[in-house]
Amino acid sequence: MEFSREIYWNVGHGAWTLVPMYLLAIVAIGLLVKGFLRRVEVYKQGLPLNRMDQPGRRLAIMLENVLLQKKVTGVPWPGLLHGFFFWGFGLLVIGTTLIVIQADFTDLLFDVKFLKGTFYKLFSIVLDLAGLVCIVMLGGLLVRRYFFAPEGLETKKDDAIMHGLLFVILITGFIIEGARMAVTEMGTPLAAWSPVGLVVANILSGLGEAPLLVLHKMTWWFHLLLVMSFFIIIPLTKFRHILTTSSNYFFSDLGPKGKLVNLDLENEESETFGATSLKEMTWKDIFDADACTLCKRCQDRCPAFATGKPLSPMKVVNQLGEAAFTDPEVNLIELIGKDVLWACTTCRACQEICPAAIEHVGKIIELRRSMVLMEGEFPGEEVMAAMEATEVNGNPLGIGYAERGDWAAELGIPSLAEDTAVDVLYFVGCYASFDKRNIAVAKSFIKLCQAAGVKVGILGKEEKCCGEPMRKIGNEYLYQSLAVDQIELIKSYGMKKIVTTCPHCFNTLNKDYRDLGFDIPVQSYTEFLAALIGSGKLRIDARELSCTYHDSCYLGRHNDIYEAPRQLIAAAGGRLIEMDKNRAEAFCCSAGGGRILAEEKIGERINVRRVEMAAATGAPVLLSNCPFCLTMFEDGVKGAGVEESLRPKDIAEILAERIR
């Protein structure tokens, strides 16, 4: 016998079935499209933003994340529940589509049937098991949500509707299959290819043929109605993520990673800068809210949220969306709250983990820009003082600019004004220039370069702050004045390569300055030194050192440099005990996003929390790669009361101690 089954068995394949069915389908799809078109109108309130360039690359990102569920399953629990549900559900959709294609097109028009033989057996078992996987995964998700809800998980009416509808669709699917099998397949070899259906069939078989036929027919129509309702409510419930989240991968920011939008400050027409209302945000900022599934992964990783500050990246994103749909004229800064906006350290933990490709940080900066540029507001007077200090002396610490190069006086390091015949320009940064603790790092770096025979030059008193903290606080004007000044200066010396020991300087010179016509290669000292060690120019004695290592946000998440610093630690003989939160999951030190300039007035101290994580490893040394982190940790070891047992150090320092 040929393995197959009669499509539309018992339901009939005449006009009485097809006409209402296709009418329902057309109405449902029509309503789905209409539902989304109405949402598109809301998205369009935002400013234009081109996210259609490089369609091939965008499509690849989308397929990778939708079909392979890469980001979703990046957090295995509950990501894999969603992943398996998605794959199961996908197979059911494909299976149903194949049935439609055969029954209503190829067979109807050309007498071609392909759901037969071995392919049918495969088709049958795959769909049968896919249905089971879907039910089990959905059950897992339901139990998690309703019985063991993790802290912070928001459960709304949408979730109940979605769980309920999907469950009933899946169960009715098995009842239809079971009823059909009970009548047609019992005792045939084909039954074994639908094991779950067979179990249902065995339960139902006692009913007798006539009631089974009625049950089958009624359930079939009920199932169809449910599926049509599913289509209709996609745009109206969180089901919309099926389309919005998938498309959001396509609309991803293609990089450079985390680079902020450059404001055109020369434009005489502009009357507002930054955003206070939705019409000053982009369509993507509204769309992001529709792509959000409230998985709260961002909130779970937000250092501000974790330490009792009012910021939740998830909430900010959704407030924007809600405003777009209900109150588009609302003042977003008042709606979200200033303390919320100032709390962000731009650590990027939210964006890095987001399985919906949402861009949280840029939104917050856009709103901060409005506060600073339009209102002259800052998180505190100390921040305003730092801005003014930078305007006067080119550094937020307020120290006389002429002293900037003094730390290098005894080291024989020329400023470029004196000598441009150098191998690399070391862009020192404010902290390594003026802060005693960080001057030690700068000196260590110079020692390493000298040991490797690299001739280093600095800008000395001509160097100014790169503008990073100012830009992240929202002061785009001050940032651009500093940037334009430094770009012109560095270019005038014809430098071929720049190295930084500050990841904030690195990120700014290497990404942000590119928008202002800066094209000189910039390298982080970690990669620079790793290359010198690799080529044998720099020889380091590996000496026993037990340590833990903190991935700074701007070397790590913002630039994906995770291995070079670990290679350096290994080269120094370091036995690295990782903290639980490391690499892309590293917990911020509190100083990013311009927060280095601000007092932390709300909640617990982030730096103390991070130091406690480091102390928990039992390692006596906490290594980092960033002057802000080092500053926060020197302070944090005191706050955590581990001054005696945990010593914060920069990687450059342990290397310089071990020069062969």
Place this chain on the structure above:
Amino acid sequence: MKILVCIKQVPDMESKFKVDAGGTWYARTDLAWRMNEYDEYAVEQAVQLKEQVKDADVTVLCIGSDQVKETMKKALAMGCDRGAHIADDAAFGKEPFEIAGIIAEFAKGKSFDLIFTGMQSQDRASGQVGVLIAEMLDMPSISTVVHFAYDNGTVLAKRELEGGVKACVKVQAPVVITCQLGMNTPRYPTLPNIMKAKKKELLSLPVQDLLKVAARQQTAKIYFPEKKGGGTVLEGDVAEMADKLIRILKEKTGVLA
């Protein structure tokens, strides 16, 4: 209402100062320049007053080389309406009577209702210019003001006296106010105002047209304070330190005699 704010560009006090070749002032090399701190309070108060009475015109005045225009632009960005730059490359050498004379000459006949100046400059710190202007223009003046209120021609001000005591002064405009720390928090200029400031009137007048008075003082010499002996830190346990202290007091002072 017409308001005049007098500001001065001074070096940032964090700068490394050196005595210049003439020995009567500091050298200008390696200095960062900014608005005199007390003048920032003056600008802020003038702008706040303008915002209060709505119909007001604020002129900011500064004496110095072209370089001071940068600082004037900040005052314009903070909200002053026009700038009067008194071009004088040798302003740093002028003593307070000459500076006040120049400003009074400028203000004469312009019927300013209020003139704000800083309490003193951070570099010369004579504290005389504001009150001298008032004398020269035959106006009342209130110095070291830490709180300012204006109502329909009447100024209510709090002056800071010694020992934390404050004096409340009531006076009818026109009046000269010299501003002290604590009066207000100077605003950070917004970007639209920075851009507007670039287009505001900023006229330069040659100093010779306004300098009608002769200097009355001369700076003979400026020098860094002489290094005196450093302090002594006593260490050890309390009894030991007490003994050491008594010995020092006996040997080096007469307090125990």
